Amino acid sequence: xxxxxxxxxxxxxxxxxxxxxxxxxxxxxxxxxxxxxxxxxxxxxxxxxxxxxxxxxxxxxxxxxxxxxxxxxxxxxxxxxxxxxxxxxxxxxxxxxxxxxxxxxxxxxxxxxxxxxxxxxxxxxxxxxxxxxxxxxxxxxxxxxxxxxxxxxxxxxxxxxxxxxxxxxxxxxxxxxxxxxxxxxxxxxxxxxxxxxxxxxxxxxxxxxxxxxxxxxxxxxxxxxxxxxxxxxxxxxxxxxxxxxxxxxxxxxxxxxxxxxxxxxxxxxxxxxxxxxxxxxxxxxxxxxxxxxxxxxxxxxxxxxxxxxxxxxxxxxxxxxxxxxxxxxxxxxxxxxxxxxxxxxxxxxxxxxxxxxxxxxxxxxxxxxxxxxxxx
Amino acid sequence: xxxxxxxxxxxxxxxxxxxxxxxxxxxxxxxxxxxxxxxxxxxxxxxxxxxxxxxxxxxxxxxxxxxxxxxxxxxxxxxxxxxxxxxxxxxxxxxxxxxxxxxxxxxxxxxxxxxxxxxxxxxxxxxxxxxxxxxxxxxxxxxxxxxxxxxxxxxxxxxxxxxxxxxxxxxxxxxxxxxxxxxxxxxxxxxxxxxxxxxxxxxxxxxxxxxxxxxxxxxxxxxxxxxxxxxxxxxxxxxxxxxxxxxxxxxxxxxxxxxxxxxxxxxxxxxxxxxxxxxxxxxxxxxxxxxxxxxxxxxxxxxxxxxxxxxxxxxxxxxxxxxxxxxxxxxxxxxxxxxxxxxxxxxxxxxxxxxxxxxxxxxxxxxxxxxxxxxxxxxxxxxxxxxxxxxxxxxxxxxxxxxxxxxxxxxxxxxxxxxxxxxxxxxxxxxxxxxxxxxxxxxxxxxxxxxxxxxxxxxxxxxxxxxxxxxxxxxxxxxxxxxxxxxxxxxxxxxxxxxxxxxxxxxxx
Numbered sequence: 001x002x003x004x005x006x007x008x009x010x011x012x013x014x015x016x017x018x019x020x021x022x023x024x025x026x027x028x029x030x031x032x033x034x035x036x037x038x039x040x041x042x043x044x045x046x047x048x049x050x051x052x053x054x055x056x057x058x059x060x061x062x063x064x065x066x067x068x069x070x071x072x073x074x075x076x077x078x079x080x081x082x083x084x085x086x087x088x089x090x091x092x093x094x095x096x097x098x099x100x101x102x103x104x105x106x107x108x109x110x111x112x113x114x115x116x117x118x119x120x121x122x123x124x125x126x127x128x129x130x131x132x133x134x135x136x137x138x139x140x141x142x143x144x145x146x147x148x149x150x151x152x153x154x155x156x157x158x159x160x161x162x163x164x165x166x167x168x169x170x171x172x173x174x175x176x177x178x179x180x181x182x183x184x185x186x187x188x189x190x191x192x193x194x195x196x197x198x199x200x201x202x203x204x205x206x207x208x209x210x211x212x213x214x215x216x217x218x219x220x221x222x223x224x225x226x227x228x229x230x231x232x233x234x235x236x237x238x239x240x241x242x243x244x245x246x247x248x249x250x251x252x253x254x255x256x257x258x259x260x261x262x263x264x265x266x267x268x269x270x271x272x273x274x275x276x277x278x279x280x281x282x283x284x285x286x287x288x289x290x291x292x293x294x295x296x297x298x299x300x301x302x303x304x305x306x307x308x309x310x311x312x313x314x315x316x317x318x319x320x321x322x323x324x325x326x327x328x329x330x331x332x333x334x335x336x337x338x339x340x341x342x343x344x345x346x347x348x349x350x351x352x353x354x355x356x357x358x359x360x361x362x363x364x365x366x367x368x369x370x371x372x373x374x375x376x
Numbered sequence: 377x378x379x380x381x382x383x384x385x386x387x388x389x390x391x392x393x394x395x396x397x398x399x400x401x402x403x404x405x406x407x408x409x410x411x412x413x414x415x416x417x418x419x420x421x422x423x424x425x426x427x428x429x430x431x432x433x434x435x436x437x438x439x440x441x442x443x444x445x446x447x448x449x450x451x452x453x454x455x456x457x458x459x460x461x462x463x464x465x466x467x468x469x470x471x472x473x474x475x476x477x478x479x480x481x482x483x484x485x486x487x488x489x490x491x492x493x494x495x496x497x498x499x500x501x502x503x504x505x506x507x508x509x510x511x512x513x514x515x516x517x518x519x520x521x522x523x524x525x526x527x528x529x530x531x532x533x534x535x536x537x538x539x540x541x542x543x544x545x546x547x548x549x550x551x552x553x554x555x556x557x558x559x560x561x562x563x564x565x566x567x568x569x570x571x572x573x574x575x576x577x578x579x580x581x582x583x584x585x586x587x588x589x590x591x592x593x594x595x596x597x598x599x600x601x602x603x604x605x606x607x608x609x610x611x612x613x614x615x616x617x618x619x620x621x622x623x624x625x626x627x628x629x630x631x632x633x634x635x636x637x638x639x640x641x642x643x644x645x646x647x648x649x650x651x652x653x654x655x656x657x658x659x660x661x662x663x664x665x666x667x668x669x670x671x672x673x674x675x676x677x678x679x680x681x682x683x684x685x686x687x688x689x690x691x692x693x694x695x696x697x698x699x700x701x702x703x704x705x706x707x708x709x710x711x712x713x714x715x716x717x718x719x720x721x722x723x724x725x726x727x728x729x730x731x732x733x734x735x736x737x738x739x740x741x742x743x744x745x746x747x748x749x750x751x752x753x754x755x756x757x758x759x760x761x762x763x764x765x766x767x768x769x770x771x772x773x774x775x776x777x778x779x780x781x782x783x784x785x786x787x788x789x790x791x792x793x794x795x796x797x798x799x800x801x802x803x804x805x806x807x808x809x810x811x812x813x814x815x816x817x818x819x820x821x822x823x824x825x826x827x828x829x830x831x832x833x834x835x836x837x838x839x840x841x842x843x844x845x846x847x848x849x850x851x852x853x854x855x856x857x858x859x860x861x862x863x864x865x866x867x868x869x870x871x872x873x874x875x876x877x878x879x880x881x882x883x884x885x
Binding site: 122123152153191193271272273331332333336343344345346347348349350351352354355357366 | 573574575576578579735737740741742745766768833834837838855866867870871873874
């Protein structure tokens with residue numbers, strides 16, 4: 001570690017690194033000069049730190065303590081990239097308040113890899129879930145890195161979709177499929193429900209990054225700051241589903257401030273979870289109805305109908321039931337009204353269709369068709 | 377002079393023979409009662425004294441000792457008043473010893489000499505029959521209950537005077553009212569045809585009933601979970617005579633038998649509130665009483681709002697569900713109550729009840745998770761069928777004539793399946809597919825090659841856990857029995873898999 005790196009590391013480890021604090025300090029000092037600061041000096045930069053934080057700063061400015069901390073961070077599998085590091089993603093430098101450094105776990109996407117941020121509500125509907133997965137998967141097939149927050153709902157499903165495309169092996173060694181930017185330390189899985197996703201991201205060649213030091217527990221006010229990194233990292237931003245007032249809104253605002261294009265998936269009117277996206281479209285966001293919308297924007301040459309529709313073999317009875325099921329939840333009672341099969345037979349057919357991957361059980365209320373990109 | 381009379385005490389749900397001895401002789405005036413008595417039995421002394429006086433039988437001053445034997449059995453309850461009074465009358469030389477030996481007596485006395493009803497008459501009468509008594513003498517209010525036992529007469533009396541009259545002259549007046557007909561009792565029951573739609577749930581209920589599988593219904597409020605549960609007793613086959621007596625005995629001991637009904641003729645349906653205590657559920661108390669599980673014996677135990685039940689309460693149900701009986705141990709011995717129930721549970725998918733309808737549900741994913749994780753895994757393992765009860769679009773249903781299944785059609789399905797199982801498991805001590813275990817499953821739920829591959833595929837694609845394996849086989853066996861098929865086909869297996877889906881999604885099973 002050179003002196004500059006040490007300075008950045010010290011800043012990113014302490015409370016000095018909160019909304020623009022490091023910005024104010026680094027405007028006046030060289031990063032290496034930070035090391036000679038005392039806790040009380042921080043006050044002169046209008047940083048608003050308290051006594052506890054000043055004491056912490058004083059503790060860490062001891063070179064031995066700082067080195068030990070750095071080692072400990074590396075032991076946890078995190079790589080610290082300071083702002084001057086050649087590997088530091090330059091997308092973040094475009095921010096008015098770039099982080100002093102980031103902590104990375106896993107495989108950072110190559111600088112030339114296309115990145116798309118996918119965000120949306122944590123409490124998404126079945127439709128939102130299906131769309132997030134679908135776009136994550138389809139874009140990933142073209143080598144696009146899906147950037148999201150690994151939150152519950154849309155973010156998580158987008159990440160899962162991206163990983164589901166990780167299989168074919170059509171990508172060069174070291175390809176990164178998805179990037180999760182967390183609000184807390186990159187070594188902690190937050191939210192803990194997504195621990196399965198957290199593991200698979202690391203196992204299947206994705207990356208988890210954060211501007212917060214290892215072991216840092218995210219506070220509610222950290223997430224809007226995290227959102228600025230998400231919107232900065234992707235070439236464009238896709239909003240899958242959002243209610244009228246939501247955290248997604250802040251991500252969109254950051255993206256717009258950075259001059260990024262915003263895509264939004266239209267929803268049905270009258271649905272609470274569709275209000276946000278429809279409003280975005282009304283205000284000029286691109287309407288996102290198929291992966292090609294984004295792919296063309298990114299400069300991929302996509303021919304309209306070269307994809308072979310996936311053919312799932314079905315018996316006539318299965319076809320009849322399959323045709324009754326759309327992207328909206330259908331209940332067994334509806335199927336009974338629309339077909340002439342007895343209940344036991346419908347139950348059987350549904351299980352078979354589900355095993356063929358043609359339909360999916362929606363949470364509780366019924367069955368939905370699995371999105372396969374076919375024109376319906 | 378000395379007199380002795382047969383009566384009985386209730387231990388668990390069984391009657392135990394008790395002999396009341398009375399001795400009257402010279403000495404300082406005293407009235408002692410001995411024989412390991414509970415306080416309510418000791419108080420019989422005052423009731424008997426007054427009742428005798430008001431019946432016109434003066435007890436002359438002298439030493440009166442009453443003993444209840446065997447001396448090591450604790451006597452509790454209110455049924456000893458009448459036998460004590462009769463024994464004293466023999467000791468006083470008012471009644472002959474020989475005539476009274478043909479009878480067994482139970483009943484509580486009022487101070488004016490009238491006889492009050494008691495609980496547990498069935499068990500008393502059954503014991504009297506075993507002792508080969510000619511008749512059991514009970515309070516008039518309980519006579520119907522006792523009359524249900526064949527092979528012994530049950531005589532009901534209103535007053536001590538009448539009993540005395542009968543023992544001296546053999547005069548007995550039969551009560552006039554007739555017992556209600558079984559058909560009448562069933563007519564009042566609800567019917568599945570009253571539930572619009574929800575055909576999948578009805579099917580699940582029928583399959584569960586056919587194999588006595590545990591059933592869990594998950595769905596938002598107001599979708600008919602409770603309605604469905606209440607109707608399950610109507611599709612179970614009618615109680616056999618033996619089962620009627622079993623059920624009635626338990627209710628009788630608990631003092632819950634309606635005197636005007638006689639025996640329990642329709643399948644019990646018990647729905648304890650989620651504030652129920654562990655001992656109220658499985659039975660307990662200083663002198664153990666049957667709990668809700670035993671009261672639901674041969675019928676349905678319905679636990680609404682399953683996650684609201686304290687974990688500790690649900691845990692105590694595990695053993696009784698497995699063994700079909702509960703053993704309660706006390707210093708003076710063990711009490712056994714039967715608990716062969718069909719477990720039916722209902723729950724909301726989340727605290728507010730509307731998950732996953734995001735227009736109405738305000739719970740976060742973490743809250744939903746937490747709500748569901750309150751259920752204990754081992755209890756869920758005893759529930760073979762989980763089905764989802766979705767919201768029904770009322771407008772859609774109003775247009776259609778309800779062509780769905782009614783209780784009668786469903787019951788015929790269940791009866792057939794029960795008969796097949798009875799035949800198959802003859803001599804194995806098993807009645808239903810749900811009771812199959814380990815080796816029996818491999819023996820009776822044989823799969824062909826095609827079926828096996830379907831099951832393997834289902835496990836891979838649908839992310840089922842190994843725990844689900846046996847339950848799927850058992851339910852598939854029942855589905856096959858409903859079809860009258862000896863072989864389990866892929867159709868049966870697929871249907872069985874569909875009943876696991878809920879718990880696969882919500883409980884990671």
